[in-house]
Amino acid sequence: MTARKILPPIGARIIKSSAAVALCMMVYYIRTHLPVGNGIPFYSALAALWCLQPSSDTAKHNAGQRSIGTFIGALYGLIFILLLRIIGITEAMRVYLLASLMIIPVIYLTVVLD
Known part of the structure; x- marks a missing residue:
């Protein structure tokens, strides 16, 4: 019988990355309801992920x-x-x-x- 691999726990960096992307999406959502324009949330989320470091x-x-x-x-x-x-x-x-x-x-x- 083969042993099952135990998955590693979700770390703080993954949680921070998720929070950063969520924050970018919230800012995008708020901007769509203001007269300042829309933009594209993809680039801000990408920048947030790129800036998150260990x-x-x-x-x-x-x-x-x-x-x-x-x-x-x-x-x-x-x-x-x-x-x-x-x-x-x-x-x-x-x-x-x-x-x-x-x-x-x-x-x-x-x-x-x-």
Whole structure:
């Protein structure tokens, strides 16, 4: 007769992950009832799961890194949109190509600042 495997208990990290996703979904639900717009809860839930780490030090580091990256990306995005309007580029393929190239300094700056 074979011995049955005992399943490991559900740990605190799994519970925290579930709570983080639930919080993201609640914020999404509240936002759908406010005039601020909808958004997509998938990305916030994914970010919450990515930031949850085994220790609080790594979680803080990842959250800080993500915040800095978001700020830098938003700043570069604003500059990109303003430059497109000033220069007058409207052709979709050119915009996509320039956006793809603009990612290089954005990612590089976040790496340098880390």
